Amino acid sequence: MSFLLFQGSVAVYLLAMAAYLVFFLTQKTPLRQIGRTIFFVAFLAHTATLIARAVATGHTPITSHHETVSFFAWSVSCCYLSFRWRYTVKNLGIFVSTLVLGLMLVAAFSSRAIIPLPPALQSWWLPVHASIALFADGFLALACIGGIMYLLQEREIKKKRFGLFYSRLPSLEALDKLNQHCLSVGFPLFTLGLITGSLWAKQAWGAYWHWDPKETWSLITWFLYAAALHQRFTVGWRGRRVAILSILGFLSVLFTLWGVSFLLEGVHTYVS
Numbered sequence: 714m715s716f717l718l719f720q721g722s723v724a725v726y727l728l729a730m731a732a733y734l735v736f737f738l739t740q741k742t743p744l745r746q747i748g749r750t751i752f753f754v755a756f757l758a759h760t761a762t763l764i765a766r767a768v769a770t771g772h773t774p775i776t777s778h779h780e781t782v783s784f785f786a787w788s789v790s791c792c793y794l795s796f797r798w799r800y801t802v803k804n805l806g807i808f809v810s811t812l813v814l815g816l817m818l819v820a821a822f823s824s825r826a827i828i829p830l831p832p833a834l835q836s837w838w839l840p841v842h843a844s845i846a847l848f849a850d851g852f853l854a855l856a857c858i859g860g861i862m863y864l865l866q867e868r869e870i871k872k873k874r875f876g877l878f879y880s881r882l883p884s885l886e887a888l889d890k891l892n893q894h895c896l897s898v899g900f901p902l903f904t905l906g907l908i909t910g911s912l913w914a915k916q917a918w919g920a921y922w923h924w925d926p927k928e929t930w931s932l933i934t935w936f937l938y939a940a941a942l943h944q945r946f947t948v949g950w951r952g953r954r955v956a957i958l959s960i961l962g963f964l965s966v967l968f969t970l971w972g973v974s975f976l977l978e979g980v981h982t983y984v985s
Contacts, residue, residue, distance in 0.1 A: 719783070726814045729754075729806075740881070756787070762783070763787060776830060777826070778820075781847075784844075785850060796855060800894070802859075846909075850903075850970070853966055855891070856962075857960050861956075862882050862883070863892065864957075889956075896938065899938075934962060937961060938962045
């Protein structure tokens, strides 16, 4: 059942991305609302998928590679919808739906096998720590998307060749505000994720910190975002520099989530 729901979610996300793409190219207003509606339906189907997976496994579905990528895609969708509820950013949907669909395709080609949880993961800290961390990553993904959109728009303006992106992307000021909002929400959540992870490590392994590769890269990622926010609020950095830091920070997020697990050995290797 969960796999059928998952396949359905992928299909509906694909339809949403297609609708957003056609709207992006044609700028026909009805297509924007169609894309939003389809994306919301995809999110609901994805939510049902995670619930079905949780019932099948008996635990929060955030442990295997398939589950983690799927939950991450869901968190990006959830963060986008919560942001969209309060703010309007022109054509953000096409970028978000493309990222979410890409993550879902990665999850689709990952093993769906249900593996018994190791003793360290058999804790109520699992849903607390992992869900907070992935929701933080969802907002940081939006900040990265905002950074990419900012650089694309800035490039159009600097070259004074107003092509495909100029009329379709928001103003640089709107994109900078998007970046600020998402970093202001995502960074505290990321910090809380580090704290809950340390508390869980104390319970599971007897120490708050082991300098495990995933812990180390999480700390590196935290410093990247801390630097971005520090420069923004104390030095007054805006625009391009913060956009680049947001993109670099998210690349570090992705490496922390999966690169570390595949390339470096440590106590967190089995999580993904």
